[in-house]
Amino acid sequence: MSVLAARGFEAFGLASGIKESGAPDLALVATADRAPVSAAGVFTTNLATAAPVQVSRAHLADGRAAAVIVNSGNANAATGAGGRRNAQRMCELSAKALGCASDDVLVCSTGLIGIPLPMAPIEASVGRLASGLTSDPAGAAAAATAMLTTDTVKKESVATASMGGSLTLTVGGMAKGAAMLQPAMATMLAVLTTDVAVDPRALRVALQRAVGESFNQLTVDGCTSTNDTVLVLASGALGNHPLGFGGSGYHALTDALTAVCADLAEQMARDAEGATKFARITVVGARTVEDARRAARGVANSQLVQCSLNGQDPYWGRIISELGASGAFIDPERVDIAYGGVTVCRDGIAAEHDGEAVKAVMAARDIDILCDLHVGQSEAAMITTDLSYAYIDENAKTS
Amino acid sequence: MSVLAARGFEAFGLASGIKESGAPDLALVATADRAPVSAAGVFTTNLATAAPVQVSRAHLADGRAAAVIVNSGNANAATGAGGRRNAQRMCELSAKALGCASDDVLVCSTGLIGIPLPMAPIEASVGRLASGLTSDPAGAAAAATAMLTTDTVKKESVATASMGGSLTLTVGGMAKGAAMLQPAMATMLAVLTTDVAVDPRALRVALQRAVGESFNQLTVDGCTSTNDTVLVLASGALGNHPLGFGGSGYHALTDALTAVCADLAEQMARDAEGATKFARITVVGARTVEDARRAARGVANSQLVQCSLNGQDPYWGRIISELGASGAFIDPERVDIAYGGVTVCRDGIAAEHDGEAVKAVMAARDIDILCDLHVGQSEAAMITTDLSYAYIDENAKTS
Numbered sequence: 001m002s003v004l005a006a007r008g009f010e011a012f013g014l015a016s017g018i019k020e021s022g023a024p025d026l027a028l029v030a031t032a033d034r035a036p037v038s039a040a041g042v043f044t045t046n047l048a049t050a051a052p053v054q055v056s057r058a059h060l061a062d063g064r065a066a067a068v069i070v071n072s073g074n075a076n077a078a079t080g081a082g083g084r085r086n087a088q089r090m091c092e093l094s095a096k097a098l099g100c101a102s103d104d105v106l107v108c109s110t111g112l113i114g115i116p117l118p119m120a121p122i123e124a125s126v127g128r129l130a131s132g133l134t135s136d137p138a139g140a141a142a143a144a145t146a147m148l149t150t151d152t153v154k155k156e157s158v159a160t161a162s163m164g165g166s167l168t169l170t171v172g173g174m175a176k177g178a179a180m181l182q183p184a185m186a187t188m189l190a191v192l193t194t195d196v197a198v199d200p201r202a203l204r205v206a207l208q209r210a211v212g213e214s215f216n217q218l219t220v221d222g223c224t225s226t227n228d229t230v231l232v233l234a235s236g237a238l239g240n241h242p243l244g245f246g247g248s249g250y251h252a253l254t255d256a257l258t259a260v261c262a263d264l265a266e267q268m269a270r271d272a273e274g275a276t277k278f279a280r281i282t283v284v285g286a287r288t289v290e291d292a293r294r295a296a297r298g299v300a301n302s303q304l305v306q307c308s309l310n311g312q313d314p315y316w317g318r319i320i321s322e323l324g325a326s327g328a329f330i331d332p333e334r335v336d337i338a339y340g341g342v343t344v345c346r347d348g349i350a351a352e353h354d355g356e357a358v359k360a361v362m363a364a365r366d367i368d369i370l371c372d373l374h375v376g377q378s379e380a381a382m383i384t385t386d387l388s389y390a391y392i393d394e395n396a397k398t399s
Numbered sequence: 400m401s402v403l404a405a406r407g408f409e410a411f412g413l414a415s416g417i418k419e420s421g422a423p424d425l426a427l428v429a430t431a432d433r434a435p436v437s438a439a440g441v442f443t444t445n446l447a448t449a450a451p452v453q454v455s456r457a458h459l460a461d462g463r464a465a466a467v468i469v470n471s472g473n474a475n476a477a478t479g480a481g482g483r484r485n486a487q488r489m490c491e492l493s494a495k496a497l498g499c500a501s502d503d504v505l506v507c508s509t510g511l512i513g514i515p516l517p518m519a520p521i522e523a524s525v526g527r528l529a530s531g532l533t534s535d536p537a538g539a540a541a542a543a544t545a546m547l548t549t550d551t552v553k554k555e556s557v558a559t560a561s562m563g564g565s566l567t568l569t570v571g572g573m574a575k576g577a578a579m580l581q582p583a584m585a586t587m588l589a590v591l592t593t594d595v596a597v598d599p600r601a602l603r604v605a606l607q608r609a610v611g612e613s614f615n616q617l618t619v620d621g622c623t624s625t626n627d628t629v630l631v632l633a634s635g636a637l638g639n640h641p642l643g644f645g646g647s648g649y650h651a652l653t654d655a656l657t658a659v660c661a662d663l664a665e666q667m668a669r670d671a672e673g674a675t676k677f678a679r680i681t682v683v684g685a686r687t688v689e690d691a692r693r694a695a696r697g698v699a700n701s702q703l704v705q706c707s708l709n710g711q712d713p714y715w716g717r718i719i720s721e722l723g724a725s726g727a728f729i730d731p732e733r734v735d736i737a738y739g740g741v742t743v744c745r746d747g748i749a750a751e752h753d754g755e756a757v758k759a760v761m762a763a764r765d766i767d768i769l770c771d772l773h774v775g776q777s778e779a780a781m782i783t784t785d786l787s788y789a790y791i792d793e794n795a796k797t798s
Contacts, residue, residue, distance in 0.1 A: 045724070046720060046723040046724045047722075047723040047724075047728070047729050047731060048719050048720055048722060048723025048724075048729065048731035048734075048747075049723070049731070075716075077716065077720070078715075078716055078719050078720075078731065078744070078747055078748055078749070079748055080732055080746065080747055080748040081732075082748075083748075112716065113714075113716025113717070113719070113720060114714075114715060114716035114719070114744065114748070114749050115749065116749075225720060226716075226719075226720045226723065303702065303786075303790075303794070304794055307790070307791055307793075307794030307795045308794070308795065310791060310795045311794070311795025313795065315512075315513075316477075316513060317474075317476065317477055317511065317512025317513035317625075318512065320447050320477050320512070320513070320625075321445060321447055321476070321477075321512060321624060321625045323446075323447060324445040324446040324447025324448070324625065325444070325445045325446075325447075329446070330446050330447065332446060332447035332448070332477065333479055333480075335447075345477065345513065347479065348447075348477055348479055349477055349478055349479040349481075349482075349513070350477070350513050350514065350515075387702075387791060388791065389788055389791060391702075391706070392706055392709060392786060392787065392788060392791075395702070395703055395706030395707070395710070396706045396707070396709045396710025396712065
């Protein structure tokens with residue numbers, strides 16, 4: 001039940017008609033009593049931010065929100081002042097139907113960029129959407145379905161964590177496809193809920209850490225969308241003394257947020273259209289964490305490495321080349337590279353190895369690649385997929 | 400006759416047997432009298448530099464060289480100390496055959512990474528290669544052919560420039576495929592010659608400028624190879640007073656080097672295997688040249704934009720998204736985007752335009768995309784291609 005796993009929330013989703021296909025395209029998550037609660041968001045770093053990102057960021061200035069409305073089928077990006085009015089209007093419509101303030105409503109959109117958002121179906125549907133809100137699991141499923149674009153399955157996750165003592169907090173979340181094989185629809189969105197009571201600033205930092213350890217370690221094509229958004233609302237239904245920074249409760253919250261985000265990120269990679277491989281690139285022995293991330297990202301983003309994965313070719317020469325070009329410090333003659341635990345490169349040159357064992361590693365859907373730089377103690381990992389015909393098919397035409 | 404267009408040089412190429420296919424794979428360019436002359440190089444920024452890059456860089460420390468030996472079919476990269484010995488050995492063999500010092504010989508390799516360079520065919524062939532050196536145009540063609548890997552045509556270019564007065568200098572060059580659709584063979588190499596007399600330091604700066612305005616403005620997959628090298632030798636056969644920095648002669652040299660490099664870069668893009676499009680991304684109105692380059696590179700490197708080119712889809716939303724993610728400063732609501740002169744986005748939102756005209760632009764092989772950021776006066780351009788099935792085919796398997 002994902003976004004309803006934490007007590008204190010209701011959700012629903014329906015087909016408003018934004019999508020010509022008639023598929024569900026409008027979702028709403030709200031606090032059960034429609035009152036604003038602690039909330040936080042992490043948004044795209046793209047300077048060409050979509051209208052809903054601008055509006056949600058403004059509405060989060062006070063660290064509180066009562067609801068999130070999400071539409072799929074149109075990104076409301078590169079739509080100028082009119083786009084901002086439309087995003088604002090989505091909040092107003094929701095607020096009116098819910099009986100809360102419009103600046104307590106957050107908004108997310110995902111779909112094609114540069115096309116004005118069709119408001120008529122939204123105007124006609126928000127009342128029905130709010131009326132449908134329920135704490136029944138079906139409501140969570142309807143919401144998770146209505147935020148999808150080219151995703152083939154909905155993505156939901158739940159984690160719990162002991163806060164010490166008898167209290168256990170819950171984090172639930174739903175998400176849609178990553179900036180990956182969803183071309184025209186390159187947005188990743190996630191909406192999380194938790195029942196813990198927490199200071200909004202502490203919640204924001206916890207969310208940033210969770211995103212850094214999950215969604216930011218997933219790459220398929222290196223593209224950062226105009227709409228990427230991760231939101232969390234904390235109902236406080238658990239009745240704990242509100243968490244601030246630090247302490248076992250705060251760490252429990254951070255861990256649970258991270259677990260949900262990491263699970264959703266993995267679900268995104270596994271649903272990447274046309275991808276035949278799911279690869280985890282781990283870099284260890286880097287001078288700094290920043291270097292480890294740069295190196296892992298350089299390998300994971302490489303079109304050439306992704307093509308090798310597609311062809312099940314353990315061509316480590318490309319990996320060492322990408323490590324060298326990544327901006328991270330490396331000494332090429334200290335680098336070890338292993339596929340699924342089989343070392344194919346040691347001290348920067350070819351290592352004797354069992355060719356059949358590597359062949360079996362490359363034939364699997366999940367492939368682990370470990371790069372040991374041997375110049376420090378820091379490490380990082382990235383998840384990626386292969387580059388396939390289907391990626392091109394999906395992205396060559398938007399219509 | 401490219402690399403022999405400037406007087407004072409000889410060249411030759413042959414099949415030594417490094418390539419199993421039996422195609423030509425060994426080339427030599429030398430000064431006509433085997434004496435060292437002013438020389439300069441620009442090398443890959445990849446930290447995992449191939450052995451020949453390390454050796455050539457060392458041999459250029461004195462700014463002089465008498466010859467360049469090039470092999471294709473094996474990159475001699477990620478080959479450790481043994482690789483360096485082999486690169487050094489190629490110089491020694493050449494020096495012995497030519498009667499010059501081995502540190503006056505430069506060396507380039509291109510092909511698969513991580514496989515020891517087979518030295519037997521090279522040991523057996525360098526004598527014959529040196530004996531074949533000729534000032535006849537056939538020698539230039541043989542050399543240009545022997546440096547190719549998956550290129551389908553050899554790449555040669557010549558430019559002349561008036562130095563003021565009665566003197567006209569000549570620059571000639573040959574090159575092989577860019578770090579692009581040549582996967583396993585991702586190296587770009589270029590060897591240039593000129594007849595002008597010039598101080599080695601001035602020559603190096605002129606070459607750096609030429610490369611910055613040409614090869615560095617070409618991208619297909621954003622990969623920087625372990626072997627990328629551009630070399631120039633200046634025979635002084637023109638008999639001019641040696642050029643230093645500045646003055647009309649120096650500018651003439653820079654212009655001619657730039658013209659040859661730009662022509663070779665364009666030939667590389669046009670020979671990118673499987674590419675169906677040749678696109679020039681121009682960014683104007685940026686705050687700084689650095690910003691303009693970042694923005695143009697961000698658009699040109701984008702897998703999503705490259706897929707749009709492949710599908711002939713004028714989806715400018717992806718372009719504005721890449722501009723926003725590029726790291727360059729933009730105000731998304733001031734951005735204009737035009738395909739082949741037809742403005743499809745004005746002030747960051749969709750602009751009324753002639754759909755049929757844009758359709759015709761996208762159907763052509765050559766596509767010009769202009770992005771005006773309207774936040775400054777700086778500009779830059781990048782050349783790229785589309786992302787096609789053939790790129791994946793070429794790169795999925797190295798064997």
